[in-house]
Amino acid sequence: MNPIYLALDLPRLDAAIALAQKVKGHIGGLKLGLEFFCAHGHHGVHEVAKVGLPIFLDLKLHDIPNTVAGAMQAIHVLEPAIVTVHASGGRAMMEDAKAAAGEHCKVVAVTVLTSLDDSDLAATGVGGSSHDQVLRLADLAAEAGLDGIVCSGHEVGEVHRRWKNGYFVVPGLRPAEAALGDQKRAVTPRQARDAGASVLVIGRPISRAEDPVAAARAIEGTL
Template identity: 60%
Template sequence: MADNRVYVAADVASVADARALVADVWPHVAGLKLGLEFFCAHGPAGIAAVMDGCPLPLFLDLKLHDIPNTVAGAVASLAPLAPAILTVHAAGGAAMLAAARAAAPPATRVVAVTVLTSLDDDDLLSAGVADGSAAQAQRLARLTRDAGLDGIVCSPHEVAAVQALWPAGLFVVPGVRPAGSAVGDQKRVMTPREARDAGAGVLVIGRPITAAPDKAAAAAAIAVSLA
């Protein structure tokens, strides 16, 4: 479908399971997200095995966060996987963000995580952020924009405000749940259509698809909701 922005989060245990997921859902989604758990279990070779013959672009969600030189080296080492999107943490600071962008292939869009969707304002307050998730997301979006990155990861509840200050940014939005789906460990959620209409460029959806008895039907239903 023309307006399908869904990247399915492959929260699965094995390379075979990830490839089976792709076979089920690829006509109904726009991309595949593989994250830290999968990468730690299977490494670059496992990612390459999943992507061999895969018709979907790769979103490599590692949320890199270290000193600039280390992050730059890590990003450069991932270049053979040719990720379409790669994540770092905005909290790493301007120098780290700029180093990540400089080390990535031109075709890879580097986006920075602002506030995890598993956190709410009370969680942020306990970590010393007194003015809440909306203010923190905007603060880190400005930092990321000024460092030359391509966009951010933020909750659907923050995306409209950050798009207003960064119209050209790519906004990757997790915490997306179809109506009636279990929220799980997410605290700031919207439906796919609500998040898309708020300004999300990429909708990250995992368990509502991967835990469904019929994964293809679940992905197709989400695509229809965005039509």
């Protein structure tokens, strides 16, 4: 299975579908985030699903357990392969999210966003390093019965050693020659895969490349 999920971070639905159609032979799935979902809703997801690749709904649900369970039930009809919740929502919320998910849907918990570093966490009252916080929340997600977590490539190796059968989604990936953008803790796709990543989320290095097909093919070739 190709582990690359393309983040379709384009504002226009027609452009997003056109890009997905172009590169679908070199990726394994499509990630639709909060911006996409708020702009295009269920209709947009249904249209993108026609491309024929698994859909990862990166909604980062975070609310009281009953509300998150209701949201999970509301997206059953979209048949997502992966949905995200925030691990910081707590064990009960994660348990209810998993219980409400579709039979073939993996529920993974966001630990620490790859745009945050230690000083950002300290400003929110979280003690210790981002690495320590990821490990704490990974343990909590495992206890809650989730399928896996979202973490940066810097933590995935240790989390994989602690959680052998976990499903690990790694965003913030940048090919060796690419700019970091707003990602403070990025690694290359190959480094993340070697460390135990199940899914590699890649956006701008493909979507904003002069030749997206060549870019996707080049990344695929490093794995």
